[in-house]
Amino acid sequence: MGFGKDFLWGTATASYQIEGAYNEDGKGLNCWDVYASTSGRIKFNENANVACDHYHHMKEDVALMKEIGAKAYRFSISWTRILPDGTGKVNEKGIKFYSDLVDELLANGIEPLITLYHWDYPFELHKKGGWMNPDSSEWFLEYTKVVVDALSDRVSYWITLNEPQCELGCGFKLGNHSPFEQHNVRDLLIMGHNIILSHGKAADYIRNNAKKPAKISFAPIGPCAIPENVSPEAVEKARKLTFSTNKDNFCFSISYWSDPIYLGKYPDELIEDYGDLVPKFTEEEWKLVSTPLDFYGTNIYYAQESKKIGEYSDIYFQGKMMTNIGWPLTPEVMYWAPKFYYERYGKPVMMTENGMASHDWVCLDGKVHDSYRIDYLHRYIREFRRAADDGVELAGYMCWSLMDNYEWSHGYTQRFGLVYVDYPTQKRTIKDSGYWFKKVIETNGEEL
Numbered sequence: 001m002g003f004g005k006d007f008l009w010g011t012a013t014a015s016y017q018i019e020g021a022y023n024e025d026g027k028g029l030n031c032w033d034v035y036a037s038t039s040g041r042i043k044f045n046e047n048a049n050v051a052c053d054h055y056h057h058m059k060e061d062v063a064l065m066k067e068i069g070a071k072a073y074r075f076s077i078s079w080t081r082i083l084p085d086g087t088g089k090v091n092e093k094g095i096k097f098y099s100d101l102v103d104e105l106l107a108n109g110i111e112p113l114i115t116l117y118h119w120d121y122p123f124e125l126h127k128k129g130g131w132m133n134p135d136s137s138e139w140f141l142e143y144t145k146v147v148v149d150a151l152s153d154r155v156s157y158w159i160t161l162n163e164p165q166c167e168l169g170c171g172f173k174l175g176n177h178s179p180f181e182q183h184n185v186r187d188l189l190i191m192g193h194n195i196i197l198s199h200g201k202a203a204d205y206i207r208n209n210a211k212k213p214a215k216i217s218f219a220p221i222g223p224c225a226i227p228e229n230v231s232p233e234a235v236e237k238a239r240k241l242t243f244s245t246n247k248d249n250f251c252f253s254i255s256y257w258s259d260p261i262y263l264g265k266y267p268d269e270l271i272e273d274y275g276d277l278v279p280k281f282t283e284e285e286w287k288l289v290s291t292p293l294d295f296y297g298t299n300i301y302y303a304q305e306s307k308k309i310g311e312y313s314d315i316y317f318q319g320k321m322m323t324n325i326g327w328p329l330t331p332e333v334m335y336w337a338p339k340f341y342y343e344r345y346g347k348p349v350m351m352t353e354n355g356m357a358s359h360d361w362v363c364l365d366g367k368v369h370d371s372y373r374i375d376y377l378h379r380y381i382r383e384f385r386r387a388a389d390d391g392v393e394l395a396g397y398m399c400w401s402l403m404d405n406y407e408w409s410h411g412y413t414q415r416f417g418l419v420y421v422d423y424p425t426q427k428r429t430i431k432d433s434g435y436w437f438k439k440v441i442e443t444n445g446e447e448l
């Protein structure tokens with residue numbers, strides 16, 4: 001069966017990680033701009049003030065996508081480039097940048113997929129309490145309206161939120177992402193509630209107001225557990241673990257976010273664990289939250305740990321193959337996750353991110369020979385295709401990332417790109433994996 005004829009092959013990035021130009025042309029500051037270098041939580045205190053300087057290399061970067069043969073590009077919009085204070089005054093130069101990007105993509109036959117929010121929260125709104133503020137979903141709606149009104153005449157694919165798990169879990173529970181805070185369960189449930197409602201209001205607005213018929217989703221992480229074997233009992237055990245809200249770690253779970261959005265209810269387990277601490281949606285709000293979506297976006301890099309084995313676990317064992325960032329190689333997750341998500345949420349699955357970090361450099365011959373990344377992608381995409389062969393509807397695959405960029409708390413130490421970026425000179429070099437991916441696209445993944 002393989003990937004269908006309309007399967008979208010592309011690459012993905014996010015505004016803060018690539019754009020730079022953090023204070024140019026009227027852009028307002030976000031929480032990463034303000035805290036990255038002062039938090040003490042980022043490798044070498046690095047920030048993305050310049051990053052890949054994509055703001056000034058936009059056309060060159062679209063040309064690279066074209067060279068790689070990508071049919072789609074997932075990128076995020078910087079909220080404060082559009083609304084410098086988060087609400088109120090609109091920055092026309094910010095809109096122009098994204099409008100030009102969309103035009104450039106379309107002129108090169110590349111489908112734009114917009115992520116509205118990939119973690120770069122407006123600093124002015126943060127000062128007003130951010131997601132804790134009961135108005136926060138209205139702020140998000142105001143921002144959504146400006147973007148959708150400006151770009152939906154040319155854009156069909158909309159992803160409301162990237163990985164709300166990390167937004168909440170890393171930003172406000174663990175405190176290792178901006179704004180580097182640590183909150184109690186009560187606060188986390190309030191913020192989660194407002195984030196889910198923000199998604200709902202945005203999805204409803206897009207559905208009813210986009211000028212082109214819209215395809216909408218969000219892009220949660222997909223920490224799926226892999227069955228120990230293929231017996232029905234083992235599969236059921238993995239399924240249960242995959243969708244568990246996981247008590248104190250509920251903000252990193254799948255079901256805490258996806259059940260309200262795709263099934264119109266909170267998971268029973270969450271209510272059993274937290275009862276009245278879980279803020280309630282009105283009936284009207286539930287309708288917005290569960291606005292029917294078109295696909296299920298998911299970012300997947302490795303499986304969920306499901307069993308401790310002494311010092312180790314089923315996914316981390318002595319000498320286990322790991323990528324440079326320390327994530328284990330678990331290609332089977334690309335089969336099981338789409339299968340489980342399709343069963344539960346009933347929508348075509350789009351891999352909105354997948355890829356690997358490795359130690360890359362430009363070799364003496366001027367090329368980047370990243371054979372490990374080719375092997376990683378080969379193993380993962382092959383498993384993804386197996387899900388299609390098994391009847392799971394798949395919508396696309398967005399490789400993370402188009403180019404090396406700022407990897408949050410790891411600063412620039414992790415290279416995820418199909419394109420190498422030499423930061424001091426901003427010179428780009430397509431890696432061997434970029435050319436390999438080009439062939440995969442040309443053959444629609446049939447030769448893997």
Ligand code: GCO
Pocket residue numbers: 014017162163166299353400407408416
């Ligand atoms: C995430 C984000 C990306 C990361 C990528 C590699 O998944 O954390 O969506 O911004 O850069 O996933 O960690």
